[in-house]
Amino acid sequence: MVAQRYDRPMITRPIAPADLEAIHALLRAEELPVEGVNGALAAAFVAEVEGELVGVAALEHHGEHGLLRSVAVAPAHRGRGLARELSENVAEEAAARGIEALYLLTEDAAGYFQRLGFELMPRDDAPEAIQSSAEFAELCPDTAVLMRRSATVPARVTR
Ligand SMILES: CC(C)(COP(=O)(O)OP(=O)(O)OC[C@H]1O[C@@H](n2cnc3c(N)ncnc32)[C@H](O)[C@@H]1OP(=O)(O)O)[C@@H](O)C(=O)NCCC(=O)NCCS
Numbered sequence: 650m651v652a653q654r655y656d657r658p659m660i661t662r663p664i665a666p667a668d669l670e671a672i673h674a675l676l677r678a679e680e681l682p683v684e685g686v687n688g689a690l691a692a693a694f695v696a697e698v699e700g701e702l703v704g705v706a707a708l709e710h711h712g713e714h715g716l717l718r719s720v721a722v723a724p725a726h727r728g729r730g731l732a733r734e735l736s737e738n739v740a741e742e743a744a745a746r747g748i749e750a751l752y753l754l755t756e757d758a759a760g761y762f763q764r765l766g767f768e769l770m771p772r773d774d775a776p777e778a779i780q781s782s783a784e785f786a787e788l789c790p791d792t793a794v795l796m797r798r799s800a801t802v803p804a805r806v807t808r
Pocket residue numbers: 679681718719720721722723726727728729730731732733734754755756757758759760761762808
């Protein structure tokens with residue numbers, strides 16, 4: 650997939666083992682958890698600009714449910730639709746796996762994910778499988794809010 654709104658060529662593609670170091674660096678720079686990135690992911694997609702890894706979004710699969718996690722784009726490459734494309738890649742992958750609902754936890758980006766069709770919901774209402782995930786139970790602070798969206802309905806991007 651090639652994003653069009655940029656004068657330097659950008660691609661998104663599935664993760665490869667050689668990407669892990671750059672993904673860890675990107676997540677650490679954004680103070681997002683790196684735990685589980687090496688083992689707990691069902692799928693992940695990265696964005697590249699001229700061979701440099703500049704974005705990531707990942708899927709954890711818990712029972713019937715999906716957890717969108719580790720969505721980050723390097724500051725110099727923001728505002729060009731990369732996180733939206735990466736998040737949609739994850740949603741499509743989730744739908745292909747038979748997952749109906751995608752959940753996420755975020756401290757600062759609820760407004761962003763609302764634009765991708767996610768809705769806020771009480772943390773206590775999360776399905777048990779999601780509540781048992783390390784992201785939910787240990788890694789994300791209690792101040793992180795929970796959001797939910799259908800995996801099968803494409804994002805309605807609102808401005
Ligand atoms: C949130 C983030 C992933 C967005 O990446 P991106 O590639 O710039 O996103 P897109 O290009 O798809 O969308 C950009 C638009 O979203 C808006 N946006 C970005 N962050 C936002 C936020 N926290 N709340 C509301 N809107 C936000 C931008 O202003 C921009 O708006 P515009 O299109 O009207 O100019 C990126 O800012 C980031 O990595 N943040 C730090 C990590 C983080 O918080 N991750 C989410 C938790 S898992």
